[in-house]
Amino acid sequence: MSGRNRKKEIFWKVMGYIRRYWVYLGVSIFMAAITVALTLYVPVLTGDAIDLIIDKGLVDFQGIMDILVKMAITVGATAAAQWLMNVCNNKMTYGIVRDIRDEAFRKVEKLPLKYIDSHSYGEVVSRVIADVDQFADGLLMGFTQLFTGVVTILGTLAVMLTIHLGITAVVVCITPVSFLVANFIAKKTYHMFKLQSETRGEQTAFIDEMVGNQRVVQAFGYEDKAMGRFDEINGRLQECSLKAIFFSSITNPATRFVNSLVYTGVGITGALLAIQGKISVGTLSCLLTYANQYTKPFNEISGVITELQNALACAGRIFELIEEEPQVPDAEDALELKDVKGNVALKDVSFSYVPDKKLIQGFHLQVKPGQRVAIVGPTGCGKTTIINLLMRFYDVDKGSIQVEGTDIRQITRKSLRTSYGMVLQETWLKAGTVRDNIAMGKPDASQEEIIAAAKAAHAHSFIKRMPKGYDTVITEDGGNLSQGQKQLLCITRVMLCQPDMLILDEATSSIDTRTELKIQNAFAKLMENRTSFIVAHRLSTIQEADIILVMKDGNIIEQGNHESLLAEDGFYAELYHSQFAC
Numbered sequence: 001m002s003g004r005n006r007k008k009e010i011f012w013k014v015m016g017y018i019r020r021y022w023v024y025l026g027v028s029i030f031m032a033a034i035t036v037a038l039t040l041y042v043p044v045l046t047g048d049a050i051d052l053i054i055d056k057g058l059v060d061f062q063g064i065m066d067i068l069v070k071m072a073i074t075v076g077a078t079a080a081a082q083w084l085m086n087v088c089n090n091k092m093t094y095g096i097v098r099d100i101r102d103e104a105f106r107k108v109e110k111l112p113l114k115y116i117d118s119h120s121y122g123e124v125v126s127r128v129i130a131d132v133d134q135f136a137d138g139l140l141m142g143f144t145q146l147f148t149g150v151v152t153i154l155g156t157l158a159v160m161l162t163i164h165l166g167i168t169a170v171v172v173c174i175t176p177v178s179f180l181v182a183n184f185i186a187k188k189t190y191h192m193f194k195l196q197s198e199t200r201g202e203q204t205a206f207i208d209e210m211v212g213n214q215r216v217v218q219a220f221g222y223e224d225k226a227m228g229r230f231d232e233i234n235g236r237l238q239e240c241s242l243k244a245i246f247f248s249s250i251t252n253p254a255t256r257f258v259n260s261l262v263y264t265g266v267g268i269t270g271a272l273l274a275i276q277g278k279i280s281v282g283t284l285s286c287l288l289t290y291a292n293q294y295t296k297p298f299n300e301i302s303g304v305i306t307e308l309q310n311a312l313a314c315a316g317r318i319f320e321l322i323e324e325e326p327q328v329p330d331a332e333d334a335l336e337l338k339d340v341k342g343n344v345a346l347k348d349v350s351f352s353y354v355p356d357k358k359l360i361q362g363f364h365l366q367v368k369p370g371q372r373v374a375i376v377g378p379t380g381c382g383k384t385t386i387i388n389l390l391m392r393f394y395d396v397d398k399g400s401i402q403v404e405g406t407d408i409r410q411i412t413r414k415s416l417r418t419s420y421g422m423v424l425q426e427t428w429l430k431a432g433t434v435r436d437n438i439a440m441g442k443p444d445a446s447q448e449e450i451i452a453a454a455k456a457a458h459a460h461s462f463i464k465r466m467p468k469g470y471d472t473v474i475t476e477d478g479g480n481l482s483q484g485q486k487q488l489l490c491i492t493r494v495m496l497c498q499p500d501m502l503i504l505d506e507a508t509s510s511i512d513t514r515t516e517l518k519i520q521n522a523f524a525k526l527m528e529n530r531t532s533f534i535v536a537h538r539l540s541t542i543q544e545a546d547i548i549l550v551m552k553d554g555n556i557i558e559q560g561n562h563e564s565l566l567a568e569d570g571f572y573a574e575l576y577h578s579q580f581a582c
Contacts, residue, residue, distance in 0.1 A: 007312055007316075010315050010316050010319060013319055014096075014139075014312075014315055018092065018096065020096075020099070021092045021095055024088040024091050024095075025092060027084070028085050028092070028147060031084050031085035032085055032148045032151050033155075034077075034078075034081040035078055035085060035151075036148060036151040036155045038081065039152070039293065040290070042071060043286045043289035043293070044286060045067050045070055045071050045074070046071075046282075046285065046289065047283055047285055047289075048067055049064050049067045049068075049282075052064050085144075086144065089140060093136055093139050094136065097132055097135070097139075100132055100135070101128060103322055104127070104128045104132070104321055104322055107321060110326040111326060112325075112326070112327040113388070113393045114353075114394065115324060117353075120209065122201075122206065122207060122208030123201045123204065123205040124321070125204060125208065126200060126201035126204035126205065127317050127318055128321070130200060130201070131314040131318050134197065134311065134314040135314040137307070137310075137311070138308050138312075139311055141307045141308075142304050142307070142308055142311070145304050146304050149297030150297070152293060152294070152297045153297050156290050156293050157172070159290060160294070163283060163287060164273070164279060166269065166273075167266055167273075167287055170266060170269050171291065171294060174258065174265055177258045189244060189309040189310070192243045192247060193309050193314075194316065195240040195244075196237065196241050196244050196313075197310075197313050197314050197317055198317070199233065199236050199237045200237060202233055203237055206230060210226050210230075244310070259295035259296070262294065262295050263295065266287055266288060267288060270283075270287050270288065328395065330412045330413060331409065331410055334411060335406060335411050335415075336411075336412055336415045337403060338415070339404075340404060340419045340500035341369040341404065341500075342367070342368070342369035342371070342531030343369055343402075343403065343404050343405065344365075344390070344401070344501070344531060345402045345405075346364060346365040346386075346389075346400075346401050347364060347399050347400050347402065348362055348364060348400075349362075349363040349364075349389065349396050349399040349400070349401060350362060350396065350397050350398035350399055351389060351394065351396050351398075353385075353394075359385060360382050360385060360555075361555065363555070363556065365549070367547070369529075370531060371531055371546040371547060372527060372532045372542075372544065372546045372547070373532065373533050373534065373546070373548075373549065374534045374545035375536075375548075375549045376535075376542065376548060376549070376551070377551035378552065381551040381552050382551055382553075383535045384505060386551075387503055387535060389401060390420070390503065391416070391417055391420060391503070392408050392413055392417070403416065403419070418499070419500045419501055420499055420500075420501050420503050421441075421494035421497050421499030421501070421502050422494070422502075422503040422504075422505070423503070423505070424505045424506075425505055425506035427486040427487050428490070429474060429481075429489060429490070431474070432474070433473055433474070434469070434472050434474060434489065435450060435471065437474065437489055438470075438489060438492050441493055441496065445496055447470070449496060450492075450496060451470075453492050454470075454495075456492075456495045456526075457488055457491040457492040457495045457522060458519055459485075459488040459492045491519060494526075495522070498526075500530065501530055501532065501533075502523075502530055502531075502532040502533070503532075503535075504533070504535065506535060506536060524544070542562075543562045544562075545561065545562070546561065547560070548562060548565055548572065550565065550571055550575075552571065557570075
């Protein structure tokens, strides 16, 4: 799609949001018209007052006083109308911004993991926060100045026509120069502001990445390289920002030059007519004031047009996010998964993250209720991918995954995922109290249930040592906790939910050996009569599994229990002996 067509498409989408606030829009336009009408009335009063000053000693002070009273009332009414117009504009702008942010965040919640995995978090955050803020600034300026400016131009022309046709003609003839200047600048600035917005998003993403991984950056001495990369991005942002600001900054002097031409034309023409006695000095003063009032909106509108280019560029990035293809919705006749016993079957499953890079091909697995299935193999062989498919974070390319004999694509995602309790190697905690984090999967849990789950996960002792115990507030992602403590809280969360099935992906990787042994016993109790999938690198943790799947390059190359696989003396035996070699 060409840049011009894309801008039109974005513009009409913005108009769609504006239409929701048509009442505020109508009131704003009406108040703008009143503001302009009253503003245009003031020069008429000024001209009348001047004409009452005829000569020395020939001044109608009473008439001037009456006019001054009218002027005071007019100015007061103008201020009130302008205030009400600004209130409506603010209501509209921030209502629209709220709607767009809500829609953008709802889309993020519905986006498939494929999108989240392929875009940096900082870039997504930049669209929802920074780009929407920039859009709001442009939109507010547009509402505040565009309506008033257009009405002022039309109103001034109408009034000037009633005063003198010839002088109005001079004004109209010079006016097109302003439109040519504004059009030239608008074309240049849209591309620059779009590039600025994209580069700002790239910079936000990089900062988010570096701040979030500062320990790794410092541990590997990456500070200088990170600074160099940041300087490079910052330099590009500086360059495109300077260009955008340069083109937008020439708007004001260019339009002021045109305004000076208009004012000069009115002044010279009016002066010649006044000398000839065809108009009074008061009328000339009135026309000069109108010339100023007529040209002033061109400065504002040109600035608005430039700012709107920035707003449209930012809106385009927001709409790109909002228009992203959401994850495939649940089927209309999707079933609620109930009475889960733990029958899971993978039939001829094939899946690849990238179409031309095959990963899992023709995968078969039959799991009976209560069985413990361990998945082992080298890094990148597809262990975690199996978990992603079981939870339906990704859909299979071919074949099917069934729970209790039903394809999971015919089951609601919510009921499927609540049937699993999942503890990953990568922990996640939200900003809030310890209690809130534990009760995330069961918000109505009692304090006794939470404490019992924490004791089962051996987290109770360290929680009690915290300043406020279970009411201690932890920062986003548990930044003030050790990795082991964060993992214990995630395990507690699962212990509390008592799910029908379990997924443990290196669930004890950050826990000390002594605590790990205790948690393994707790997990053993939790896994009793529950189908469990265990991804493990340390083979000592899965020796009691009913089925051990040995994966390599996306395929199951060996399958059996610990003793039978050691007896085969194959790849599993090689992995096992490499870990326990003396």
